[in-house]
Amino acid sequence: MTESVVTDHTKQETISADQNRVELCEKNPAEDFLRMDRIPHIWCPGCGIGTSVNAFVRALIEAKVDRSKLCVVSGIGCSGRVSGYLNVDAFHTTHGRAIPFATGLKLANPELTVVVYSGDGDLSAIGGNHLVHAARRNIDIKVVCVNNFIYSMTGGQAAPTTPMGTIASTAPYGFCEYALNLPHFVEACGATYIARWTTFHVRQLQKSMQESFAKKGFTFIEVIAPCPTLYGRRNQYRQGVDEMKMFKEVSRREKDIETRDAEIKPGEKIVIGKFVDRERETWLESMQHHYKEVLGDAYYPYTGAMI
Numbered sequence: 351m352t353e354s355v356v357t358d359h360t361k362q363e364t365i366s367a368d369q370n371r372v373e374l375c376e377k378n379p380a381e382d383f384l385r386m387d388r389i390p391h392i393w394c395p396g397c398g399i400g401t402s403v404n405a406f407v408r409a410l411i412e413a414k415v416d417r418s419k420l421c422v423v424s425g426i427g428c429s430g431r432v433s434g435y436l437n438v439d440a441f442h443t444t445h446g447r448a449i450p451f452a453t454g455l456k457l458a459n460p461e462l463t464v465v466v467y468s469g470d471g472d473l474s475a476i477g478g479n480h481l482v483h484a485a486r487r488n489i490d491i492k493v494v495c496v497n498n499f500i501y502s503m504t505g506g507q508a509a510p511t512t513p514m515g516t517i518a519s520t521a522p523y524g525f526c527e528y529a530l531n532l533p534h535f536v537e538a539c540g541a542t543y544i545a546r547w548t549t550f551h552v553r554q555l556q557k558s559m560q561e562s563f564a565k566k567g568f569t570f571i572e573v574i575a576p577c578p579t580l581y582g583r584r585n586q587y588r589q590g591v592d593e594m595k596m597f598k599e600v601s602r603r604e605k606d607i608e609t610r611d612a613e614i615k616p617g618e619k620i621v622i623g624k625f626v627d628r629e630r631e632t633w634l635e636s637m638q639h640h641y642k643e644v645l646g647d648a649y650y651p652y653t654g655a656m657i
């Protein structure tokens with residue numbers, strides 16, 4: 351047993367319980383970005399949310415995102431707890447309202463990198479209208495959507511993303527609705543960058559997150575993640591690792607993939623990869639151009655409410 355006594359940026363000095371040995375071990379680089387005083391976290395063993403956070407933190411480090419200008423906003427749910435564990439300016443907002451909150455932050459201070467990190471239910475059900483219009487307007491925010499196919503925090507009810515035929519607490523005989531194909535949906539709305547990975551594909555996920563930081567406009571990364579407690583155990587994946595094995599087996603990365611082919615159906619392939627990478631004027635750019643054109647020199651360009 352060891353006890354941590356010193357921390358610096360790269361090394362952690364530990365003293366073994368018998369006090370005889372001082373060891374220097376490499377410190378996990380992710381720790382600097384986590385509120386270690388809040389660990390242990392609330393997520394269940396085998397949950398995929400923490401895996402996505404690990405990729406996210408590593409992407410922040412690799413992309414050298416300026417931490418003093420970074421804000422992470424979450425809604426409510428197990429995935430919505432992410433903001434509470436990140437050691438950055440973070441906001442845990444109300445259910446479904448992470449996107450409008452983030453929009454306000456970005457418009458008040460356009461220099462910020464604003465990330466929305468939340469669940470599929472939060473973003474596409476109660477927050478669905480905000481998802482539509484932020485993507486349509488091309489608000490310059492980065493969205494990470496953890497899709498565990500269910501409303502986990504409230505007991506495993508069926509969500510818009512629950513695959514047809516799978517079991518949920520509100521669908522004990524199988525869900526009878528078509529699942530929302532999130533990449534296709536946000537492409538139609540106008541997102542500039544769209545990718546989907548599972549928590550098995552951590553390196554690709556990290557790389558996509560890095561890419562999205564460099565991208566201007568509304569970006570959307572869907573992370574397919576296991577929820578063994580409320581989805582997996584009802585659908586033959588008793589443990590997180592069982593669902594991870596399924597992800598490994600059925601995920602397909604194809605050339606020239608189209609979002610319309612990315613629907614998720616039980617027992618069928620899960621299409622993963624980068625679907626969309628395009629340029630569109632952001633809402634702020636288009637607003638500035640429009641008023642400049644209409645008002646000419648009478649228009650005083652907007653530089654943000656806070657700077």
Ligand SMILES: Cc1ncc(C[n+]2csc(CCOP(=O)(O)OP(=O)(O)O)c2C)c(N)n1
Pocket residue numbers: 426427428429430445468469470471472473476496498500501502503504509
């Ligand atoms: C206005 C409002 N309605 C409903 C709830 C209850 N609620 C809390 S979390 C949640 C579902 C979250 O699901 P998801 O976003 O998929 O996150 P997960 O827990 O699966 O990670 C719901 C319905 C709430 N907190 N506020």
Ligand code: SF4
Pocket residue numbers: 392393394396397398399428429498502503576577578579580581
């Ligand atoms: S209930 Fe599901 S989503 Fe929530 S922490 Fe547990 S495994 Fe993760």
